[in-house]
Amino acid sequence: xxxxxxxxxxxxxxxxxxxxxxxxxxxxxxxxxxxxxxxxxxxxxxxxxxxxxxxxxxxxxxxxxxxxxxxxxxxxxxxxxxxxxxxxxxxxxxxxxxxxxxxxxxxxxxxxxxxxxxxxxxxxxxxxxxxxxxxxxxxxxxxxxxxxxxxxxxxxxxxxxxxxxxxxxxxxxxxxxxxxxxxxxxxxxxxxxxxxxxxxxxxxxxxxxxxxxxxxxxxxxxxxxxxxxxxxxxxxxxxxxxxxxxxx
Amino acid sequence: xxxxxxxxxxxxxxxxxxxxxxxxxxxxxxxxxxxxxxxxxxxxxxxxxxxxxxxxxxxxxxxxxxxxxxxxxxxxxxxxxxxxxxxxxxxxxxxxxxxxxxxxxxxxxxxxxxxxxxxxxxxxxxxxxxxxxxxxxxxxxxxxxxxxxxxxxxxxxxxxxxxxxxxxxxxxxxxxxxxxxxxxxxxxxxxxxxxxxxxxxxxxxxxxxxxxxxxxxxxxxxxxxxxxxxxxxxxxxxxxxxxxxxxxxxxxxxxxxxxxxxxxxxxxxxxxxxxxxxxxxxxxxxxxxxxxxxxxxxxxxxxxxxxxxxxxxxxxxxxxxxxxxxxxxxxxxxxxxxxxxxxxxxxxxxxxxxxxx
Numbered sequence: 336x337x338x339x340x341x342x343x344x345x346x347x348x349x350x351x352x353x354x355x356x357x358x359x360x361x362x363x364x365x366x367x368x369x370x371x372x373x374x375x376x377x378x379x380x381x382x383x384x385x386x387x388x389x390x391x392x393x394x395x396x397x398x399x400x401x402x403x404x405x406x407x408x409x410x411x412x413x414x415x416x417x418x419x420x421x422x423x424x425x426x427x428x429x430x431x432x433x434x435x436x437x438x439x440x441x442x443x444x445x446x447x448x449x450x451x452x453x454x455x456x457x458x459x460x461x462x463x464x465x466x467x468x469x470x471x472x473x474x475x476x477x478x479x480x481x482x483x484x485x486x487x488x489x490x491x492x493x494x495x496x497x498x499x500x501x502x503x504x505x506x507x508x509x510x511x512x513x514x515x516x517x518x519x520x521x522x523x524x525x526x527x528x529x530x531x532x533x534x535x536x537x538x539x540x541x542x543x544x545x546x547x548x549x550x551x552x553x554x555x556x557x558x559x560x561x562x563x564x565x566x567x568x569x570x571x572x573x574x575x576x577x578x579x580x581x582x583x
Numbered sequence: 584x585x586x587x588x589x590x591x592x593x594x595x596x597x598x599x600x601x602x603x604x605x606x607x608x609x610x611x612x613x614x615x616x617x618x619x620x621x622x623x624x625x626x627x628x629x630x631x632x633x634x635x636x637x638x639x640x641x642x643x644x645x646x647x648x649x650x651x652x653x654x655x656x657x658x659x660x661x662x663x664x665x666x667x668x669x670x671x672x673x674x675x676x677x678x679x680x681x682x683x684x685x686x687x688x689x690x691x692x693x694x695x696x697x698x699x700x701x702x703x704x705x706x707x708x709x710x711x712x713x714x715x716x717x718x719x720x721x722x723x724x725x726x727x728x729x730x731x732x733x734x735x736x737x738x739x740x741x742x743x744x745x746x747x748x749x750x751x752x753x754x755x756x757x758x759x760x761x762x763x764x765x766x767x768x769x770x771x772x773x774x775x776x777x778x779x780x781x782x783x784x785x786x787x788x789x790x791x792x793x794x795x796x797x798x799x800x801x802x803x804x805x806x807x808x809x810x811x812x813x814x815x816x817x818x819x820x821x822x823x824x825x826x827x828x829x830x831x832x833x834x835x836x837x838x839x840x841x842x843x844x845x846x847x848x849x850x851x852x853x854x855x856x857x858x859x860x861x862x863x864x865x866x867x868x869x870x871x872x873x874x875x876x877x878x879x880x881x882x883x884x885x886x887x888x889x890x891x892x893x894x895x896x897x898x899x900x901x902x903x904x905x906x907x908x909x910x911x912x913x914x915x916x917x918x919x920x921x922x923x924x925x926x927x928x929x930x931x932x933x934x935x936x937x938x939x940x
Contacts, residue, residue, distance in 0.1 A: 417653040
């Protein structure tokens with residue numbers, strides 16, 4: 336019988352710890368497929384964050400680093416500068432990237448570091464049990480915004496992709512979602528393009544992926560997908576935020 | 584090589600690191616060590632090597648973590664408040680067992696403190712500084728020549744044991760100029776960096792640079808492994824100078840870095856008054872050179888006098904090793920003040936007459 340579907344070489348044969356309905360697994364797979372398709376597994380180095388995907392270094396079969404909370408872009412900078420021919424990516428959640436690590440991501444982008452960031456936005460702190468994230472929506476109920484996020488007290492969500500796209504060092508920034516088959520295909524295309532831009536030496540590239548957290552949102556996996564479409568997509572519109580295309 | 588040149592301490596640090604094959608420098612400006620970064624900014628690109636001015640000390644030490652993990656020699660440099668910011672990263676580097684060099688040109692504290700020389704980061708450097716059970720070798724030169732020689736050594740020790748090493752000077756050593764000679768020194772044999780994570784490049788298994796152990800039994804095993812390594816470092820790498828301690832002496836001064844230079848003047852001045860004074864100078868602050876005190880404890884009539892640019896930090900290690908066998912007195916200045924020889928001599932005179940209290 337012909338083999339029609341197999342695990343990408345970029346993933347190890349280790350079961351992941353993610354909650355049922357969480358989309359981290361899909362996003363991992365997309366990165367691994369892209370690394371396989373681009374033929375760069377042998378020189379790819381990934382940096383895992385602190386947060387739900389803290390164990391990502393067990394799931395990717397390329398060389399991996401575990402970074403301190405928020406510091407993945409600085410760690411990736413060190414790796415890439417030391418080994419310029421390596422393909423370097425960071426995998427970061429919204430607490431990691433948009434709160435404690437804001438300085439690191441902004442400056443890695445503005446320096447035009449030739450790295451790729453996959454930014455997983457699920458509008459909540461997952462690993463610590465559902466606290467308010469910088470990306471939690473106005474009115475969103477979390478452990479630390481029990482009355483709903485009050486923008487007068489807690490401020491507004493950060494639209495990270497829009498912010499990063501204003502920086503000259505960023506070459507390609509797109510927001511995608513993995514809530515449907517069509518959007519998963521688009522997400523893969525975006526991740527591939529982001530890696531291609533890095534390999535072509537065009538500068539910093541980032542793909543923001545809208546992701547679900549059924550456990551901490553208190554929803555079933557299918558309800559979570561609906562919540563993402565109804566609430567996150569209007570606030571975080573999908574699409575390319577920056578693309579320098581053929582420019583240098 | 585043997586070319587003798589007049590150099591400022593901070594620039595000599597840069598040149599010595601380059602000659603020790605440092606491939607990447609990541610830093611952030613802070614007085615009184617900014618010239619290290621400026622020197623590297625000029626020289627590293629000329630050699631095709633890496634200089635990055637990070638957005639913060641936090642980012643700089645994490646860039647070191649990334650570069651060190653690929654197996655290249657790399658470093659950062661800062662001064663006291665900046666080292667506090669790097670403490671998080673140093674703990675991770677120690678946990679992940681990555682070799683690198685961290686330079687601390689100490690200034691007065693706490694807080695923003697001053698930009699003048701101090702030794703008040705001794706506890707932070709030698710007792711951990713960041714979180715968790717870890718230590719790192721700390722080298723404390725007393726001249727620019729020694730600073731240059733110890734940089735090569737610090738990089739080698741870092742590679743030999745897979746550990747961060749610190750070179751700790753003070754604002755005086757950073758800012759002064761002295762003649763220095765760059766030697767080709769005998770190098771130790773260093774292990775292969777087969778743990779480095781820079782891409783599989785044909786390797787069958789993936790390498791992971793990490794300090795996370797969710798299973799407590801595994802973390803304890805990792806800690807026991809680190810402690811075993813620290814015991815080896817304590818056994819093999821303690822360095823010191825014993826000066827003028829032959830026969831019986833009245834008082835032995837215990838001092839490192841800039842302070843030890845002042846103490847050598849005190850020894851001359853005291854001799855003119857007929858007071859015999861010696862010096863024990865730790866060159867590694869961790870591991871602390873207990874042996875130097877064991878060797879001298881029977882030679883001192885009135886005990887030791889620790890002289891520091893702090894409220895008294897190293898004195899705790901001196902007291903631990905002397906362990907009540909002889910009195911240990913203290914003279915210190917703080918806030919960026921360098922102890923002057925007259926004050927130290929007055930203290931020596933007092934102790935020699937009255938005994939160390």
